[in-house]
Amino acid sequence: MRLVLVGPPGAGKGTQAEILSNKLGVPHISTGDLFRAHISQQTDLGKEVQEYLDAGELVPDEVTNEMVRARLAQGDAVNGFLLDGFPRNTAQAGVLSRMLAADGHALDAVLEFRIDEDVVVERLLARGRTDDKEDVIRHRQQVYRTETAPLLDYYADIVVTIDAVGDVEEISERALRALRALK
Ligand code: AMP
Secondary structure: OEEEEEOOOOOOHHHHHHHHHHHHOOOEEEHHHHHHHHHHOOOHHHHHHHHHHHHOOOOOHHHHHHHHHHHHOOHHHOOOEEEEOOOOOHHHHHHHHHHHHHOOOOOOEEEEEEOOHHHHHHHHHHHOOOOOOHHHHHHHHHHHHHHHOOHHHHOHHHEEEEEOOOOHHHHHHHHHHHHHOOO
16 A cells, blocks of 8 residues: 555644554665654764754755655565655655656645644654744644645545544544444
């Protein structure tokens, strides 16, 4: 299964992605995690992207797209994947479709985690990651609204929306049920 997760920062996508990745037997590919790994290993890419992550800005598309292209070319992603945090805008979505189409593939679904902004801001403040300061959090929510939420129209034909408020287990059950209903 080739799946994209979409939802505001703090919606619990990362946690759900881990669970769904195990249940569905496809790798969890998080662009945020990939960037953070580069930053902690102080690679050239890490140095290039650090300021964007610190400010809650999107990393430029060329950099992000090439990192994703390389990751999707790895053997474990050939038969499916769960993308978490990519695409983040419609330009990235276009690039992704073309990458997949080049191998005769396409996305099966886009899973939307729907949750109120105030709830996610509270959660993120509690999480305490380095980019979890209130002004940066608010900015990331705004970037989500303006840049990322339009993906829900872009992918309208394949979007499946679930309510992302509740227990971790309850939400993963909702997600699996919604995905099973697609078949
Ligand atoms: P996340 O872990 O998904 O919340 O992402 C953390 C940060 O990584 C974001 O605030 C961006 O700075 C950067 N990032 C992650 N994914 C992307 C993407 N697809 N395009 C651009 N920047 C990204």
